[in-house]
Amino acid sequence: MIKKFLKYILITAILWYTIHVLYIVINGFSNTKQNADLAVVLGNKVNEDGTLSPRLKARLDESIELFKKKQIKQILVSGGLGKEGYWEGFQMKKYLITQNIPSDKIIVDNHGDNTEKTVINTIRIADSLQYTKVISVSQYYHQVRIRKLFKKHNFDHIENSSPSYFEARDVYSVFREFFAYYF
Numbered sequence: 001m002i003k004k005f006l007k008y009i010l011i012t013a014i015l016w017y018t019i020h021v022l023y024i025v026i027n028g029f030s031n032t033k034q035n036a037d038l039a040v041v042l043g044n045k046v047n048e049d050g051t052l053s054p055r056l057k058a059r060l061d062e063s064i065e066l067f068k069k070k071q072i073k074q075i076l077v078s079g080g081l082g083k084e085g086y087w088e089g090f091q092m093k094k095y096l097i098t099q100n101i102p103s104d105k106i107i108v109d110n111h112g113d114n115t116e117k118t119v120i121n122t123i124r125i126a127d128s129l130q131y132t133k134v135i136s137v138s139q140y141y142h143q144v145r146i147r148k149l150f151k152k153h154n155f156d157h158i159e160n161s162s163p164s165y166f167e168a169r170d171v172y173s174v175f176r177e178f179f180a181y182y183f
Contacts (some may be wrong), residue, residue, distance in 0.1 A: 020178055027147075028140025032071075032159035037131035039063045039072045039161070040122045042138040042146070043079020043088035045111060050086055052095055055139065058165035060092055063137045064099050066161060071134060074105050076122060077114030088112075115142070119149040127156070133157040139165070141174045145181050 011067035041063045052060070075096060079088025089108040095123055096106050107125060107160045112118030134155070136146045142161040150158040 004015050011177055017051035017178060018031075020181070021174055024098040024141055024144050024177055024181075028143045028160070028162050031161045032135055033158050034073050034133070034135075034154065036133040036135045036157075037073050037129070038076055038122070038126055038133075039074075039135045039137050040078055040118065042115065042118050042136065042142065043077070043092065046082050046084055046086040046088055046091045048084045050084075050090060050091060051148060054124060055165060055167070056088075056092070057095065059137050059139070060095055060099075062163040064101060065098065066135060067101060068104070074107055074129075075101065076107040076109060076125060077111040078121060078176070079117040080117075092164060115146060116149050119146065119153060119155075123150070123155045125151055133159070135159045135161050137161050137163075138165070138174065139170070141170060141177045145177055148181065160173075170183035 019095050028097050044056035046056065047053060063075045067075060077089045077092035077096070079092065085109045089110040092106050093106045097103055109118065109121045109125065112121055114155065122134060126132070134157065136143060136158060138146060141161040143162060147158055147160065
């Protein structure tokens, strides 16, 4: 009897995980065609020499495309002080400027040390500018949790856009996001 019960628990857990992972992937690849006031690019690793990790560069390139298509008015770059000694926001802004994004169209948040802090800071900045719609720019596997956090903080007008950048570590990242979503 206990073996049968444990078998059903295991099957249920596997199904739950599989369905959630499918939801993460499908939602993450559903890039918006909507316009918004602001795109928020969530930070990621800056290398020891100050260059951007390929993952972070891909996120910034995605925001550049949104800007060039006139889907957004401004770009908010958010991150913290990395262990490498660089403020992610400042490094992201430098890159955007080299890609011909006007400095006055870039907002820097160097206090987005984690996803929830970035969401809270984005809402505060959007409110101060009277912006009502935001597009989050991050990897596909991160978008479901970002949307959940915006909604948790009573901001419902959130869309997402993810770069077409993949690496082997995505398998781990999807697994991690499943647990991060619930805990």
